Amino acid sequence: MEQVVIAFLCLAILLYFLLGGADFGAGIIELFTSTKNRSRTRKTMYHAIGPVWEANHMWLIIAIVILFVAFPRIYTTMSVHLHIPLAIMLIGIIARGTAFVFRHYDAVKDDMQWLYNRIFRYSSFLTALFLGIIAGSVLSGQIDVNATNFKDAYIFSWFNWFSISVGLFTTALCGFLAAIYLIGECKTEEDKKRFIKKAEYMNVAAVIFGAMVFFSASVEDVPLMNWVVYNKVGLIAVILASLSLVLLWYLLLKGNTKILRVLAGFQVTMILVAISYAHFPNFIRLKGGEVISLYETIAPEKTVQSLGWALVLGSFLILPFLGYLFYKFQQKEE
């Protein structure tokens, strides 16, 4: 059952990154769209993500519940030492979640829309940035559980070059995912061209921030090179990610959009695999080299058993229903 629970945790994190990430990306793209095209972008986006919108964010809840039930020490270490970025991310989640719904369900379309849109765009960016910062901090080795002063304990745990680089890299990836996703939803050639442009920009940004991640890793002593280059699986994953990126651009320029989403999703998955494979089963790297591992901190057996069963039974209920939802509203577009 341990493996089942860990598999679900990884799956929930991955799916939240892909689906939730594409959602954040939609807001980020809107942020970087010129004013005259914004309302078009918004329409395309609403059409694409409206029906599945709420469901995409449930993966975060699943991940967090697995963490606090089965890995309470990981959950509490993160909540204590990453309190500030978590709180900022939550504000972002509250703001964008409500603004997205409010702008659609306001019965009168007037100046309030301006406010909702603003909030949605900026909070999308903020949420993705801090989500990345939190992920980066978990790996950064800057969380100091023995710190005695406020700054070391609660600020520098996340406010460091590596965490921030991962944050920026995450926002670029989210934007990239969203752009690729939206290309498939476009009705006109003109729109399609605009999103291809966006995807290009986001791709370039991701490469730049990705380089920053590697550079800051060496500054902050994060053994990223060991995980990604000197580990067989890590290396293969990186190569596959690069190949799929090349293939993706080739197909995109050829005008074949069907398979793009799969490739983009695959590419991001490979990036996550590359970073986490050699690190697994360790989860948090603490300052001074100590690690908190998934296996060592797992809850007592009975808890893991019942959680595992709950997840398995839950997914029998959820997955077919969710699949049908995606299928039904995809079908409509064709």
Next chain:
Amino acid sequence: MDDFIAARSQMALSLGFHIIYACIGMVMPFFMAVSHYKWLKTRNEVYKHITKAWSKGVAIFFATGAVSGTMLSFELGLLWPKFMEHAGPIFGMPFSLEGTAFFIEAIALGFFLYGWEKLDKWFHWFTGVVVGVSGLASGILVVAANAWMNSPAGFDYVDGQYTNIDPIKAMFNDAWFTQALHMCLAAFTATGFAVAGVHALMLLKKQHNDFHYKSFKIAATFATICALLQPISGDFSAKDVAKRQPAKLAAMEALYETEKPAPLLIGGIVDEENKTVSKYIEIPGALSFLAHGDFKAEVKGLDQIPEDEHPPVAITHYAFQIMVGLGTLMLMISLLYFFILWRKKTILTSKWLLKLFVFAIPLGYIALEAGWVVTEVGRQPWIINGVMRTIDAVTPMPGIAWSFYLFSAIYFSLSLIVIFLLYRQIKMVPVLYKSSNIDQQWNK
């Protein structure tokens, strides 16, 4: 502001808002399913309009409920890490099931909101019912987790260690059923009265009569039936609390001295310093009866409980008085409603009764919040009753007061926007639901 008080205030604030959003989000789908059913059966367009109008409310409240709930799942750790470190593996079971229920609710809502004209009509109706059922299941599961804090079960606590953990036993603790029943009835009563009241107000303004009358009837039926059932469930709860948490019961009734038989106090000013109560009405023996089903039974007072384990008496007592008082008031309104229906067949001619319903718009929610204060404040100083103190669970991070101010500002502005949106939805009813332009509006 002291960090510990700030953490408690922030938790209270977050739960206080979430409880309202969540109740509306879990009850409205049932109202919606009834009017949707009537539309499918009678093909009277008004019912379709009602369903669509309500579904917008559901969408707004589901979104706010979902984000405030996400917020809470993090806040448990942000504010009470020591509690979660030990409690997570024990009382996590209902949360993991709730995750599933909530997920299903989100999927079903996607189908329901976007499925008009696209799904088979009965499948579409069914997805609406699934929204309601899974929402209700989520609510029950979360309350079961809270009940565990009042009535810890499913583990042994030896020398500061939590051993022999059994999450299933923890979920089905002694308090889960009474608490969940009381909460569900409260959710239906409060939301029913609020919705019925808003439509009653529109009826008094003579707006769009048929629409508002039919809406009023559906909401009022749920509200009044649940208001009538609530005292029975309250009685279960009282007996349960008397057995498990005598300190809470004593605080609810400001019973400083053990008495046999114990009287029930109505009203009363509590003086915590001198441990006295003044200016109350006394019903002899009634508390003995409520707590133990016997007019002569002894009821434990706070004198039998160590001083450092006393909950705040004044707050618990006042909150309890408010809850019971408003519950009784809603019970009276419900009886009047049935009486008028029985005598006149319609309530449209009884303007005073409609006005009474308008007056009752906030009552259910005030009672609900008060009841929640009784449960939570009455459990203090414990976070896990008798096992862990709240003060030992709080985060070591200083400066929580700032976080409290910030989140207060966020929740208040969020609520203002929600009220503003609902006001606009209601104001636009005559425009939105003229038969010709519904679909046009909907697809915008």
